[in-house]
Amino acid sequence: MSAPAPRPPSVDSLLGPGGALEEALPAYEHRPEQLQMARAVERAFSEGSYLLAEAGTGTGKTLAYLVPALLSGRKVVVSTATKTLQDQVFFKDLPLLSEKLGLRFEAAYLKGRGNYLCLHRYESFEKDPQFVSREEAKQWPLLKKWVTQTETGDRAELDLPESFATWSRLSTTSETCLGSRCSLYETCFVTRMRKRAEVADLLVVNHHLFFADLALRSSGKRTEGVLPFYDAVVFDEAHALEDAASGHFGxxxxxxxxxxxxxxxxxxxxxxxxxxxxxxxxxxxxxxxxxxxxxxxxxxxxxxxxxxxxxxxxxxxxxxxxxxxxxxxxxxxxxxxxxxxxxxxxxxxxxxxxxxxxxxxxxxxxxxxxxxxxxxxxxxxxxxxxxxIDVAKELRDRLYGALDTVVFTSATLAADSRFDFFAKRMGMYDDEGQPVTRVRTLAVPSPFDFPRQSALYLPTHLPDPSAPGFIEAAAEEIIQLCEVTGGRAFVLFTSLRNMVRAYELTATRLPYQALLQGERPKQQLLDAFRQTPSVLFAAHSFWEGVDVPGDALSLVIIDRLPFASPGDPLVAARIRQIQARGEEPFDQYQLPQAALALRQGFGRLIRTQADRGIVAMLDRRIVTKSYGRVFLSSLPPAKRMEDTTELSRWFNGPVRPVPPVRSIR
Missing domain, CATH: 1.20.120 (Four Helix Bundle (Hemerythrin (Met), subunit A))
Structure with a gap:
């Protein structure tokens, strides 16, 4: 008798207890949360449905969607909000699945056209090179040599300053590209990238490229995008989709x-x-x-x-x-x-x-x-x-009609334990509140022990954030809190004005390196922060997508609840639109949006099971206002405190044993 044919790999055989991943990685431990999510993603692919999957930090959500996507036999796009996660997926997680688990697939990494050298524009520039400064001109010999050697044309291969203005003369955009009429079309780096993407099973992109491509295809004027046709999409860091989409549909x-x-x-x-x-x-x-x-x-x-x-x-x-x-x-x-x-x-x-x-x-x-x-x-x-004003209709018209399977995942999708806000903003319900497609939801908790690992400091003695003297009082609180942890703090602000003022009031009084967003490129700030105990004053881009595991970050201070400014034209327009429908914009839009943003800020603190630290919210309204309950119920179950003496005793006191650290991906 011939031996039975081996069973094809499945989500359970790869990620389940005693599965291939556990056998391949000695330090790995099966996580029920990861398997639960993977099964839900597998079901979405098999039945052709939409899935909203909130997975707390540390659940291993990346592998939980990559494995079923690769096993689905379909051409899948994975879209991320940040280059950091895009790099992790392509250079760490996919090689793991290929080398350790033996999965066979082709994957392609795609960026926007502006990241690649345009051979046509390079030829034109080379005839009469003009530079904005002598410093940029010094880069020219290195760049010319690179052009003769590169196989990808990707600017990332060069150690060019972020502000290298000449690059705009050497690259192209969807607007400036000549497309198939270009004499160098066949040798073009973007053409080569697209050809690799056409034969790939999985494409790794970012949200901006995805929506730029989608807007280009559906404009009715040009149909040649960067992405080939695909069968399904996984949006990781899906909480960032609305802003990314609105920027490309106008x-x-x-x-x-x-x-x-x-x-x-x-x-x-x-x-x-x-x-x-x-x-x-x-x-x-x-x-x-x-x-x-x-x-x-x-x-x-x-x-x-x-x-x-x-x-x-x-x-x-x-x-x-x-x-x-x-x-x-x-x-x-x-x-x-x-x-x-x-x-x-x-x-x-x-x-x-x-x-x-x-x-x-x-x-x-x-x-x-x-x-x-x-x-x-x-x-x-x-x-x-x-x-x-609302990307919901745009997504229904441009995307949902063409795909039967879309997975949205993030550590922060649910506000007040409900997915309604995100689902409505993303257009999964029509104007009458009826679902436009089959939508399933899943929320799996983080495996982290938040009551042991984290404390939430909620002082009520500070002035209201709108009151005179708030930022001065907040500055004193920042100094006291940094004494508790020995610096090693992110101080996150909702406005650049408060960020700069707090820095001015505290920088010379802190016995630690004080860093200010904008003074150096983001990566240089993070490198300096990791190297020596520091206090980083930041806003906007540091609220999410920043990963500092370990002792380097032990304190996250947030100056006020992150309500979007009603003075922002887009926010104001959304408020007016909701009012015109006879709904309450605070409850329907401003509050859930702020609750999700606060969860992102909190999420900077605990990145592994070995991390431990404090999140301090200096806005008393989280305790004194009735809507504060929505914020508190949306946050992880950290130990709550109101006194710095108690806080110091907790942080510097004996630590309960840390459970065995599991491989986090």
Whole structure:
């Protein structure tokens, strides 16, 4: 008799007790939470349903979705919010499944076009290299040598400064790419990347690339995206999807974008070409009118500083109507000339000029009820923007109709133990509250022992955050708390103003290295923080996606409950939209959004079973207001304290034995 054929691998045989992963990794211990999630993901793939899976930190959710995705036999996209997780999935977790478990698959790692060298633009730049500074010019010999050696064209292979301005002249975007009409299309690094992706079983991308590609495909004007067609999507760090999607389903016209169009138009033809003078004159006309528009715009729109945001309204945009019309006329003339020629470079100029003219008209009218319009000043850039107020309809129209399986997972999806908020924001229910597809939910807890590992400090003696003197009182509290832990603290703020003021009040008084967000690149700040006991003052990007396991981080201080500013044009528009439906925006939007954001901030503290530390919330409203219950019920069950003496005794006292550390992936 012949031996029975071996059973194909399954979720249980790989991740279950006594399974292949436990056998392959001596330090690994089976986690019921991981297997529970993996089975739910497997079911979603097999029956074609949508899954919302909240998995607490340490459950091993990455392998819990990778294993069933690879076993499904379908072409799956895994999309992450951060490059850190994207790297982990591709360079750590997938090799583990291939080398230790023997799974056979092809995977591809994809980034946006701007990360790759454009051979066409490189050839053009090489003929007359121009640099913004001598420091950038010094990088040119190294870069030229790299071009002859690289197989990927990925900028990450180079040790270039983050602010290396020349890279924008050497790379392309979906707007500036010539596509299949480019003479170097077949040798293009993006083309090669896409060909690898076409034969891959699993694609690892980030949210911004995913939605940029989705918006490009569904625009009706261009269909060639970076991603090939796929069968299913897993969104990791899915709590970040709404912001990522809204940024790509709208439009934006900036002084930078118009400058780039003018520069590319001048470079589209060689100087000896008899048409060059006409094209250059038309490009210069666009540039001069754009300069005039963006010189007038800040005052006309009521922008108070170089770092400000204001809503755009028809009456305010009316003050710029003359300048806007001149820019549109210049774009129309440029488009008309370029459209009459045959070169791919001029065809791209024609398309770009027409699109920008159309978008400027849309922005000037500012009348679409389902869009929010605003202007944003950032450094030397001024951006006129429009985005859909609610991405729910966009996702239903662009994504859900084409896929029967989508998995959303994160450590923070449920607010007040309910998935309703996230599901509605993501468009899984229609306007009448009916599900648009089969949706299942799952919440698996973290295996961490939060009552033993963490304390939640909730002082009530500080002033209300809106009261005079709050930040001064908070600064004194920060100093006292850092004495308890010997520094090793993140101090997280909801506003840059409070962050800078607290730093000014405490930095010289702290006997530890004080670091301030913005003074150095993010990675350099984290490296310095890990190397010596420090106190890092940060906002925004440090609330999530930052991983500092071990003793380097023992204290997370949060200045106030992270309610989104109602002065933000997008937030204000969402509030008005909810009010128009006859609903309460605080309960339906502002409170659950803030509760999820607070959970993200708390999540910076405990990253492994060996970690131990304190989260301090300096906003008394979490205790004194009735809605504080929603925040507290959403947080892990840490030991709650109100007194720094008790807190110090807990932190510096005897520690209960730590259970065996399990492999965390």
């Amino acid at each position: 439009c934006s016209v900036s002084n930078y974008r118009l400058e780039e169009l003018s520069r590319d138009a001048v470079a589209a033809l060689q100087a000896k070409d008899e048409r060059h003078a006409t094209l250059s004159a038309l490009a210069q006309r666009v540039r001069s009118h754009a300069d005039a528009l963006f010189l007038q715009a800040p005052r006309a729109l009521g922008m108070s500083s170089q770092e400000s945001t204001v809503a755009l309204r028809p009456e305010t945009m009316g003050k710029l109507s003359g300048a806007l019309e001149q820019v549109r006329e210049g774009l129309a003339a440029l488009a008309s000339f370029a459209g009459s020629e045959r070169e791919p470079e001029l065809a791209a100029i024609h398309r770009r000029a027409e699109e920008m003219a159309e978008q400027l008209s849309f922005l000037e009218k500012s009348e679409s009820a389902d869009h929010v319009y605003w202007a944003e000043a950032r450094g030397k850039g001024l951006f006129l923007r429009a985005s859909p």
